[in-house]
Amino acid sequence: MTGRSDLIRVRTRRWLSRADPPGADLTIMAVVDVISEAIGAIHAGRPSASSVRESGAWGMRLPAIEGMGFHVVLHGTGWLITAADQPVRLRAGDVVLVPHGTQHGLSHTAASEIGGLPPLRLPARRRGSEPTAFEVVLGCYRLDRGQVHRFLRDLPPVIAISPDYDRHPEMRAVIELLTMDVSGSGPGTSVTRPALIDLMLVHALRHGQRQSLIGPEAIDPGIAAALSQIHTNPQRPWTVQQLGEVAGMSRTAFKRQFTGLLGKPPMTYLIDWRLTHGARVLRETTEPLATIARQVGYSSEYAFANAFRRKFGIAPGRFRNQATDTRNGLL
Numbered sequence: 001m002t003g004r005s006d007l008i009r010v011r012t013r014r015w016l017s018r019a020d021p022p023g024a025d026l027t028i029m030a031v032v033d034v035i036s037e038a039i040g041a042i043h044a045g046r047p048s049a050s051s052v053r054e055s056g057a058w059g060m061r062l063p064a065i066e067g068m069g070f071h072v073v074l075h076g077t078g079w080l081i082t083a084a085d086q087p088v089r090l091r092a093g094d095v096v097l098v099p100h101g102t103q104h105g106l107s108h109t110a111a112s113e114i115g116g117l118p119p120l121r122l123p124a125r126r127r128g129s130e131p132t133a134f135e136v137v138l139g140c141y142r143l144d145r146g147q148v149h150r151f152l153r154d155l156p157p158v159i160a161i162s163p164d165y166d167r168h169p170e171m172r173a174v175i176e177l178l179t180m181d182v183s184g185s186g187p188g189t190s191v192t193r194p195a196l197i198d199l200m201l202v203h204a205l206r207h208g209q210r211q212s213l214i215g216p217e218a219i220d221p222g223i224a225a226a227l228s229q230i231h232t233n234p235q236r237p238w239t240v241q242q243l244g245e246v247a248g249m250s251r252t253a254f255k256r257q258f259t260g261l262l263g264k265p266p267m268t269y270l271i272d273w274r275l276t277h278g279a280r281v282l283r284e285t286t287e288p289l290a291t292i293a294r295q296v297g298y299s300s301e302y303a304f305a306n307a308f309r310r311k312f313g314i315a316p317g318r319f320r321n322q323a324t325d326t327r328n329g330l331l
Contacts, residue, residue, distance in 0.1 A: 033231050035151050036202050037277075039068065039141060047197040049139030051182045052120070055130040059107035061117035062098075067142040068152075069098035070201065071106070072175055076134035080160055081105035081112050088160045093175075095163060095204045099155040101140070108133065137182050139197055150263045163207045171203040222247030223257055226266070234274045235297045240266050270297075275311045278304065282316055283323040289316055 051074070052060070058078075062069065073094045080088040080096060083103070087110035090096070098104060105117040120138070165172045178196040226247045230238065243266050244254035258266045274296040281292050293304035308316045 034149065034227060035155075035205050036198075037231060037280075039143065039152065039201065046194045047139060047141045049137050049178070049182050049193060049197055051135065051137050051179070053132045054108075054134045055132055057108055058134060059105060059109075059112050059117040060120040061105045061114055062103065062120050062138070064103040065101035065140055065142075067101050067140050069096075069101055069138070069140045070197075070204070071096040071098075071139070072137040072178065072200065074135040074137060074179055075132060078134045078136075079107050079110045079112065080158065081107055081110075081114055081117070082158050083114055084157065087112075088158075090160065091162070093163065093165060093172075095161045095200075095207075097155075097159040097161065097201075097204060097208065098157070099152060099159070100157055101143075102157040104158055106134075106136065137178065141197075141201075159208055161204055161208045163203070168203070168207070171200075171207070174199045174203060219261065220247070220257060222249055222254070223261060226254070226258065230270055230273055231277075234270070234277050235295055237297065238266075238270055271307070272311070274298070275308055278308060278316070279312065279319065282320045292316075 054060075073090050073092050073096075075092055077092070078090045080090055081104060087107075089110075090106075103114065105112060105114045107117060163171050174196060178193075178200055181193050181196055226243045229236075229243070229246050240255055241251050243258075244251045247254050247258075249257070255266060258269070262269050264272070278292050278296040281287060281295065285292075287295075289305065290301040293299075293301045296304065298304035298307065305316050308314075308319070312319060314322075
C-alpha cells in the first residue's frame with residue numbers, strides 16, 4: 001500500500017524534473033526528499049492549519065511548540081518578529097517556516113518586540129469593522145524531537161521564503177487549494193488538509209533550497225545520488241562500496257564525505273533511515289509487520305522488531321497502536 005509521503009515524493013519529482021535545469025534537479029530533489037520524508041516520518045498526528053485575519057494596528061505572539069510551524073501570507077503585508085534577528089518584511093504569497101517551533105511574532109510594524117505582542121488565541125476572530133489588513137494561514141506539524149534528521153536540525157530558527165510563482169505556478173495552485181480548504185469546513189477537509197499541507201511544505205522546502213535558505217550550502221551530486229538511492233530503495237542490501245559506486249567515488253572518499261555531511265557513517269545512516277521509514281509505514285498503513293520488514297531491508301519480522309525497539313524504545317505493534325490513537329484523537 002502506498003503511503004502519503006510516497007505520493008508526495010512522486011509528484012515532487014515530476015515537478016522538479018519539469019522546472020529545474022539539467023544537473024540541478026538531483027541535488028535539489030535529494031535535499032527536499034530527505035527533509036520532507038524525515039518530517040513525514042517523525043510527525044505525531046495530523047498537521048493542522050487555520051486562517052487568521054487582522055485589521056488596524058495588529059500583532060500576535062506565537063509561542064514555542066514541540067514541532068514545526070509554518071505560515072502562508074494570503075493578503076496584505078506585515079513583519080516577522082524574532083528575538084535573535086532583524087524584522088523581516090512579509091508580503092502576500094510569502095511562506096514562513098519555523099523548523100524548530102521557535103517562539104516568534106507577526107505584526108503590522110517592525111518596531112514591535114515579541115514580549116509586547118499579545119499571544120495568539122485560536123480560533124482567532126478579526127476585531128473591529130475595518131477592512132482586513134493582513135490574512136495568514138497558520139499551521140504546524142507535531143514532531144518527535146528525539147528523531148530529528150540532521151538536515152532538519154541544522155535549519156535556521158525561522159525561514160522566510162518568497163516563491164517564484166511565475167516560474168512555478170503549481171505552488172500557487174497548492175496554496176490556493178489550501179486557502180479554500182482552511183476557509184471551509186465541509187466534508188473531506190480532514191482528509192484533504194493534511195495532504196495539501198504536505199504538498200505546500202514540499203514546495204516551500206524546494207524554493208528555500210533553491211534560494212540557499214534550506215539544506216547544506218553545498219552537496220556533491222554524487223552524495224546526492226547515493227542519498228536518493230538510500231531513500232528510494234532502503235530495502236536493497238547496500239554496502240559502502242556499492243553506494244560509493246553510485247556516487248562515483250572510491251569507498252574511502254565516499255565514506256569520508258558522507259559522514260562529514262550527514263554526521264554519521266553511510267551504514268549507520270542506512271539503518272536509521274530503514275527504521276524511520278518503517279515507522280512511517282507503520283503509522284500510515286495497515287501492512288503486516290513482516291511485509292514492512294521486507295520493504296525496509298530486514299530478512300525477518302523478528303530482526304526488524306528488535307532493531308525497531310532498540311531505536312525507538314517501543315515495539316512496532318505498540319507504536320502503531322499509539323499512532324492510530326493519536327490520529328483518532330484518543331491521545
